[in-house]
Amino acid sequence: MVSRKYFGTDGVRGRVGQSPMTPDFALKLGWAAGRVLGGGSGTRVLIGKDTRRSGYLFESALEAGFAAAGVESDLLGPLPTPGVAYLTRALRAQAGVVISASHNPHHDNGVKFFGADGGKLSDAVEQEIEAMLDVPMACVAPEDLGRAKRIDDAAGRYIEFCKGTFGERSLNGMRLVVDCANGAAYRVGPAVFEELGASVVALGVQPDGLNINLGCGSTHMDLLRARVRDSGAQLGIALDGDADRCLMVDEHGNEVDGDQILYIIARSRVANGGLAGPVVGTQMSNLGLEHALGRLGAPLLRAKVGDRYVMEMLKAHGGVLGGETSGHTICLDKTTTGDGIVTALQVLTVLVREGRGLADAAAGMNKYPQVLINVPVSGAADQALKAPAVAAARAEVEAQLRGRGRVLLRASGTEPLIRVMVEAEDPDETRRAAEYLANCVREVCR
Structure with a gap:
């Protein structure tokens, strides 16, 4: 894989005001992307964002960069990442741009791109953009400058698209709690489920630019669990800041993660003859998912962590x-990228069609105990992973488990962390092994 300076597994991301997430870099990034995408008359990009205060800054900078390259910009305002992907394809734009740092706190932000087909840009195109960032910036002639306009009906178009992926007539009689993480779905999320007939208790729908993902959404689910129990709802839906993830809570307040969601959808697709090809998980997908899918005759392939893989x-x-434990679920028979709202609607389709609750639908998959510990690093994570002491500790744990579990050590693609994961049959043994490996990594990093 070619080493890249700015683009990670999901675009460019960092702390606002620090490299690379500075106003001058965003200006140059818009120009570079505009040049690579073609520039000139008729080239048009869509720009959406989540609710971070810094989104205004980066929206303006990107717009100026695109204009300098001769590219027109359609501004969508706050809209889920998958909404930008859908509208890029539906409105026949050359590219879509999302200003978001997903599940990260407000002080981070990022930029990611979609191609004309609504899919993520290829590595090759991202490499071209990186190369163009090293070229001195030049502005097109005044008469060739790109213009910008706002698309007022973007949210409504996306709401109608999401509703069209629901496989039953309505959600009448269902009471749902929907946590939008004070993020990009704070308006469209509740509207989708309400317009399909559900009674919705909405959480995380009062963004102030600083409270995105703060104590809410798919990374902080205690409030959702409590509200589901207290309100008598059938289930809860947790989105993240840009609404490409979905986790759920059953009627008892128990979390249903991305692996269980993937199992529920896969089982239904198998039963109805609508599952083409293998199911794809990641190195982090629970062994219980692999075994449950095996009983259905559906093989599980494991990709590297990251929805692009x-x-x-x-x-x-x-x-x-396919999908990830964290809640990125991809249904290519419905859309082109991971979509939290569409994912929830696929699960709800199964529940309505089969007349069962979420806990019952998830019961066919038995999860192995899994412990994940994130170890912060200040230097190169890859070097720490290659350290002899870490390799020896890993070999020791794998020998102890003797095939009864899995060990995974990897560098995060979005944060300065090494993720230590151990999965085994016995929960106490799993915890001890994970803590042992995490302590070893800490010592090496120190």
């Missing part, structure tokens, strides 16, 4: 269904 493997093997 899940997508690549799905396309390579002709699959339509």
Whole structure:
């Protein structure tokens, strides 16, 4: 894989005001992307964002960069990442741009791109953009400058698209709690489920620019659990800041993660003959998912962590269904990228069709105990992973488990962390092994 200076597994991301997430870099990034995308008359990009205060800054800077390259910008305002992907394709734009740092706190932000087909840009195109960032910036002639306009009906178009992916007539009689993380779905999320007939208790729908993902959404689910129990709802839906993830809570307040969601959808697709190709998970997907899918006759392939790698493997093997434990679920028979609202609607389709609750639907998959510990690093994570002491500790734990579990050590693609994961049959043994490995990594990093 070619080393890249700015683009990670999901675009460019960092702390606002620090490299690379500075106003001058965003200006140059817009110009560089505009040049690579073609520039000139008729080239048009869509720009959406989540609710971070810094989104205004980066929206203006990107717009100026695109204008300098001769590219027109359509501004969508706050809209889920998958909404930008959908509208890029539906409105026949050359590219879509999302200003978001997903599940990260407000002080981070990022920029990611979609191509004209609503899919993520290829590595090759991102590499071209990086190369163009090293070229001195030049402005097109005044008469060729790109213009910008706002698309007022973007939210409504996306709401109608999401509703169209629901496989039953309505959600009448269902009471749902929907946590929008004070993020990009704070308006469209509740509207989708309400317009399908559900009674919705909405959480995380009062963004102030600083409270995105703060104590709410898919990374902080205690409030959702409590509200589901207290309100008598059938289930809860947790989105993240840009609404490309979905986790759920059953009627008892128990979390249903991305692996269980993937199982529920896959089981229904198998039963109805609608599952093409293998299911694709990641190195982090629970062994219980692999075993449950095996009983259905549906093989599980494991990609590297990151929804772009899940997508690549799905396309390579002709699959339509894949996802991550964290809640990125991809249904290529419904849309082109991970979509939290669409994911929730696929699960709700199963529940309505089969007349069962979420806990019952998830019961066919038995999860192995899994412990994940994030170890902060200040230097190169890859070097720490290659350290002899870490390699020896890993070999020791794998020998102890003797095939009864899995060990995974990897560098995060979005944060300065090493993720230590151990999965085994016995929960106490799993915890001890994970803590042992995490302490070893800490010592090496120190």
